[in-house]
Amino acid sequence: MNAILTGQSENISCLTRYNQTRQRTVDICRSLETEDYVVQPAVFVSPPKWHLGHTTWFFESFILQHHLADYKPFNPNYSFVFNSYYESVGARVVRTNRGNLSRPTVQDIYDYRGYVDNAMNSLLSDPGISQSLEELVILGMNHEEQHQELLFTDIKYILGHNPLLPAFNQSVAGEPVPQSSGAFLKVEAGLYHIGHTGNSFSFDNEHGQHQVYLGDYEINESLVSAAEYLNFIHDGGYRNFIHWHSDGWEWVNAHKIEAPLYWFNIDGEWSHYTFRGLEKLRPDEPVTHISWYEATAFASWKGMRLPTEFEWEAAARRFGWGDCWEWTGSAYLPYPGFIKAPGALGEYNGKFMINQMVLRGASVFTPPGHSRITYRNFFSPDTRWQLAGIRLAR
């Protein structure tokens, strides 16, 4: 067993880690009502029950069907229902989408998880499994961890768009750390090594360690706070086109954006929806739930800019990070020498390398041990339902 691959410092077995990861997904969902598992209030949100099924389908489809002798799929229709893309469908085509599916029920899906977990436990109990198979299992766990973060943001969207604004009694989610207006760290020009190296787990989009030349720059040791962002709002930042990209200005006007997602101005006082329900805005929290358009408009208003992902990586050991994802000024593109894995797993990251911007860091929704200094997250510039904020550079 190669414990280091799991990205965990403790020397735990692959089987133990598998069961911990799977359990954590269930724990996140524990206080959901059955109905909360079902809905899809926006195309970019997936119903929680879909996440539960899709992460299970990953292990069934990529591992059990190929590596466990005599494995019988739980339900042959599930590969259609829980595949991400639905490119290939069976004989009978019924057009539908995730938020319209009442069946399989939540209980069906938990049964499916149990069935697959049993089989995986059989498979992983075999002391002689190959390293390549173990690497596939580790990939499946990292895949599930990505969906754990999406579960948090999707649940927040589902409950935060319900007119009753219900609380989600969620001790699993961390608390953002108060920010104080930080100093700018100076970084000297030079060649820096960027990208992942070593034996521990990483995604294909981090591979290909390479040198990047950076000029002198400064990067703030703190995130932008809600209070600072309120100054931007009160100064008319959302109504002054000079700070916005052309696409961003169109987006602001088309969607009548006036504040971060989940912020409500009620009779002149700012509140926001959190997992505790509607709460007064705390001024020292980092501003989050903003799009890249808003992040760059704010930076322009400050006369500064976002760091590139390379500037971020070169300096990240010198500041604290992990409260929220941080938008960078870098487009999500392949590193030199990027190679797609063969087959279906090759679709994992490469095919998204257009029209997306890189985020660095991690958030309080990110599973422990899931992030690292070379980790590249990415979303389109209008994305707001992720826990993303701003670190300034100049």
Add this chain to the structure above:
Amino acid sequence: MNAILTGQSENISCLTRYNQTRQRTVDICRSLETEDYVVQPAVFVSPPKWHLGHTTWFFESFILQHHLADYKPFNPNYSFVFNSYYESVGARVVRTNRGNLSRPTVQDIYDYRGYVDNAMNSLLSDPGISQSLEELVILGMNHEEQHQELLFTDIKYILGHNPLLPAFNQSVAGEPVPQSSGAFLKVEAGLYHIGHTGNSFSFDNEHGQHQVYLGDYEINESLVSAAEYLNFIHDGGYRNFIHWHSDGWEWVNAHKIEAPLYWFNIDGEWSHYTFRGLEKLRPDEPVTHISWYEATAFASWKGMRLPTEFEWEAAARRFGWGDCWEWTGSAYLPYPGFIKAPGALGEYNGKFMINQMVLRGASVFTPPGHSRITYRNFFSPDTRWQLAGIRLAR
């Protein structure tokens, strides 16, 4: 008590009838899974839990709040959630729609029903309630019966658009009667009385009995069968624009319509989705789940036409009806002297009198006692999820 108003021949009390009607709604939903109550796979479908709440809100909002002393609403937010139109919203506006709402939960809504039913039982146990109040209760029961039929068609849509095509073990729903190719009944020209008269319950859109002059016509005593409709399909009826209205032709092509809703051609054999799951098509069943466009295209292909709603009403005592709703050639328009009721109830029917066609009869999903010879149902000409078929005239 004025039993005749209830539209029932038995002399049962308003309270008894109230409880029977309310119970029937619950009975229809009995074999649903919790998840089935939540989804909205098309804008014209409402989630079953919304029907349960909305019919309850009707009694709370129009009756209890005005006529039961000291009545306290179950939850003040529900009037926003279960109002049909969401025209007026509260202080805090959250844009959303019915299929995105996981809360209130199904259990919350059953609690709401229980709370309102208790209050209604108190109110209706009073022997001295006024006739106008009793009429309002009867309107509420007829409103709930309309939603009972919608529950059947919406549940069918929800399950029939799920890739697992689950059965709905539903003994409440009737079975369509086999059709034999019927004779044409001759009706003589003359003045006919159209519209409802008498003391029994009817909707405002049936009122204003009036004379209509009809020329000689013939109307078939049977509905068009699946077998006859298959001939139309096999003769290329869906691909020959000569039989279609301009809007219908656009609709057929935009949605790639090739058969009634729920019909599947699997390897050359026709099946359809029913509450028993996917079944072979029975050729002697009446064709249903077709739009008005398809009904008129079929009639054109036969060299005939649909009857007007007046021709239907003038002849309906001479043939059996009630298996499925029957599209007519009449637009849904006010009868002479139509008057909207004052206040919110005035919205009941009149505001829909544009861009809709009249259907006459009833279906196996229609609650017992809910239909009558003067009943005017109406849907837009592209509607397919209702149990609607064809009776030919010439």
Add this chain to the structure above:
Amino acid sequence: MNAILTGQSENISCLTRYNQTRQRTVDICRSLETEDYVVQPAVFVSPPKWHLGHTTWFFESFILQHHLADYKPFNPNYSFVFNSYYESVGARVVRTNRGNLSRPTVQDIYDYRGYVDNAMNSLLSDPGISQSLEELVILGMNHEEQHQELLFTDIKYILGHNPLLPAFNQSVAGEPVPQSSGAFLKVEAGLYHIGHTGNSFSFDNEHGQHQVYLGDYEINESLVSAAEYLNFIHDGGYRNFIHWHSDGWEWVNAHKIEAPLYWFNIDGEWSHYTFRGLEKLRPDEPVTHISWYEATAFASWKGMRLPTEFEWEAAARRFGWGDCWEWTGSAYLPYPGFIKAPGALGEYNGKFMINQMVLRGASVFTPPGHSRITYRNFFSPDTRWQLAGIRLAR
């Protein structure tokens, strides 16, 4: 020659009438700039050059190609370009629409008109042409007259939506007659004959004279004036959902409708765009350029209604009409015994008989001799660019 078929009282030949009709189309366009012929600012508007070509294509396609020996089409591609529906296309398909076509040029199309007119003159100079051919020519002239009215309304839309609001020095267009608040005429209940009869020209949708029973009603001898309509606006008529159909209310809100098309409230004073440019609203003009939704909302606000098309026809000899088309409360449906003509001409009217409301009368844009008491015009209820107004009934 059967002069009466032309719908003209003077005894003029079919050839003379042909040349007069064709010349009138050219006269309407005389003061257009070349650029005005080309644009299509809304899907329901056709570029003037398309009207010029399409009316010409009608004679070429339905008459010359079948009845003039050795006739060679001017340009074989034109049947694709000037066909209304583009159902059948040639070998090479280029997706496009009318407003994107810079070629054929305006001059090309005038050349096309000259070429076809020459051929038609040859054909019609033959003293022995059959009556059925002459009837087809008369249909072509009536078709062209319909497009003459559309030319006026489309040109008005093109210039009235240009930020320069240019005038259109158009002596061909008539002037609306001032309206005084008229009396209500009483009409007695009884059977009335509806529909066209006799030898003169009429469209297929007027055929099938039949009896309709009408109850007692009253109909106003005048049209609703701009001043009366302003009262509706100032009383908040556009913001009170009680007066609107459900579809109409959605339409008003989606399009932010606050006044008739072409009305502008500039610093508190009402102006409207006319062919003379932007002018102050004259209070005694009939209100026009309103949708059926607005017409019925106004009538509801007055506590009245629109007449049905049968009530209109039964009373029309008793009041003046012809200033603007008048929305009725009748859906556009076939008369009893309606029969589609065989072949492509059968598409003329029947296929539009859904989702449209009937207008009766005529407007100052209607060609002389084109309208009659049985004439049925029709548009969808959201149509505003036609010269349509309101006559009240009760």
Add this chain to the structure above:
Amino acid sequence: MNAILTGQSENISCLTRYNQTRQRTVDICRSLETEDYVVQPAVFVSPPKWHLGHTTWFFESFILQHHLADYKPFNPNYSFVFNSYYESVGARVVRTNRGNLSRPTVQDIYDYRGYVDNAMNSLLSDPGISQSLEELVILGMNHEEQHQELLFTDIKYILGHNPLLPAFNQSVAGEPVPQSSGAFLKVEAGLYHIGHTGNSFSFDNEHGQHQVYLGDYEINESLVSAAEYLNFIHDGGYRNFIHWHSDGWEWVNAHKIEAPLYWFNIDGEWSHYTFRGLEKLRPDEPVTHISWYEATAFASWKGMRLPTEFEWEAAARRFGWGDCWEWTGSAYLPYPGFIKAPGALGEYNGKFMINQMVLRGASVFTPPGHSRITYRNFFSPDTRWQLAGIRLAR
């Protein structure tokens, strides 16, 4: 006078260069029909008359109104009509778009050009104009040159989407050079200087010369030919999702893309629309009129990739370029130290720096002297109407 700023090697005066540039725009349009100036067959295409007006408005709005004493605008409405963005509008708002405007006429706009050119000649004849004003004039000329290239591509789109596929007798446009399958040039790893330096004219997006570290790479000395691209088509490249980005795959399917824009497969033989009309495809021409999605899918199919814009710039002196723009693998982002100019000119380039990919080189439609090795062109990855092709790297 500072001739070098004009980017021309000859020592010509700013006034002479102004008049030459302005004349070239008129020359490009010379063989258009009036109707061709008006239409807008796609949102990304502007009508030629808009280009004529907009380039003129640039000189009026940014130069004459500020620097020529007593200058009176030709028509105060034109600043609304010919502004790119219509952000600020006058008192009277008429919603419209460029392709719907028949007025101002083409002749009006040529009169406008004449009026502004006269004023500019007065201004530029003054021997004492400041260098900053001259720089502004030079910017205006470069702006006009960008629109000259757009005139070619927009005219090609207008005529190439007309079902008559008319020729455009255009001697101004160059001819693409035949490509032979070229060798790969090797470039060594190291730091390279990227970006413009020196006194000659360049756009703000090229400024900020900086170092970029590149690893070893190879870049082809030739462009991909039509024949090579046909192999990709015939090998099913458009139907194999493995080669496509996720967004690209959606785009291919939504728009049913099967070949480059303007390519037609007629009875098995490939033709394409050129300014000479429909012609047989020449296999040795560079493939053009493809999107970035197609360029990257082709490269993936070859097992290669696109060069980054830095790789391109570092090697461009070693191969011939200028036949068509070349898609790169670089997102369009600011160079280190990028500063927006103050005021409206600051919008010039910076606000487009999102969701666009960089193209390098030039095309046969690019005005002489307009391109250079540091020039950064940019379009969104679905753009096809530009003359863009592929150079492979590995």
